[in-house]
């Protein structure tokens with residue numbers, strides 16, 4: 001019988017610093033050599049509450065960051081914690097974005113997707129990439145990481161908000177069409193709401209540009225044991241085959257941009 005190897009990379013870590021990004025998002029800074037790659041995630045244990053997957057938003061080998069949106073019981077509890085309080089961290093886990101030298105990349109982020117995409121941009125420019133960073137948000141107060149992105153050399157920031165309070169008015173996917181019309185882009189990476197990522201994949205395909213995306217499904221173990229994040233109809237597990245997956249693969253999934261399953265496996269249509 002194959003018994004999964006116990007993941008010994010579990011650490012109890014004190015929160016070094018908490019940065020309030022906006023009313024609904026905080027960044028948690030940990031002083032720890034996580035050794036992650038961009039696109040990977042950690043399982044974050046909030047003692048007495050739950051353990052949840054969270055993407056790595058930055059890792060320089062000395063500290064790493066996680067940006068959390070307040071949506072339910074576990075994340076609400078995280079917002080009650082202070083610097084010095086401890087949480088459990090398992091990881092890094094999952095697949096990641098890999099780079100070839102000196103290409104031109106478009107990153108498309110929605111919601112807290114801007115945080116993990118910041119880490120991608122940070123590493124991409126180190127590999128000699130030129131980066132077009134496209135962020136979408138409902139309004140300017142919900143824009144995440146814009147100031148940090150502006151500070152990255154070799155990265156051009158493009159902003160879209162639904163109400164036009166920052167950047168252009170409308171969806172970030174319209175900005176992507178414009179960038180792909182005007183510039184030669186080698187690849188598109190995206191992280192955000194699934195419907196947005198589906199449209200990003202379709203637009204990239206229309207322009208003949210390959211795309212990869214950060215898939216998000218309910219996860220419990222994060223290491224391929226529990227089956228919670230199995231995809232219809234392939235049965236592949238997002239925690240091990242993803243979260244970073246190619247558009248060529250995800251576009252064939254019946255659930256892509258159509259429905260997701262809750263912790264009990266019940267379907268919810270978007």
Ligand SMILES: Cc1cc2nc3c(=O)[nH]c(=O)nc-3n(C[C@H](O)[C@H](O)[C@H](O)COP(=O)(O)OP(=O)(O)OC[C@H]3O[C@@H](n4cnc5c(N)ncnc54)[C@H](O)[C@@H]3O)c2cc1C
Nearest residue numbers: 052053054055067068069071072073074075216217218243
């Ligand atoms: C690989 C991965 C990386 C993630 N990275 C981050 C991150 O960097 N920052 C962050 O804030 N969140 C991230 N998430 C999402 C986060 O893990 C969930 O929102 C988590 O369930 C919140 O826990 P909760 O108890 O606060 O709310 P819950 O009660 O668990 O969820 C609140 C609401 O969100 C829905 N929901 C929860 N998880 C998902 C999901 N995976 N797909 C669709 N709907 C969902 C629930 O159905 C519910 O309606 C990530 C998820 C995955 C799979």
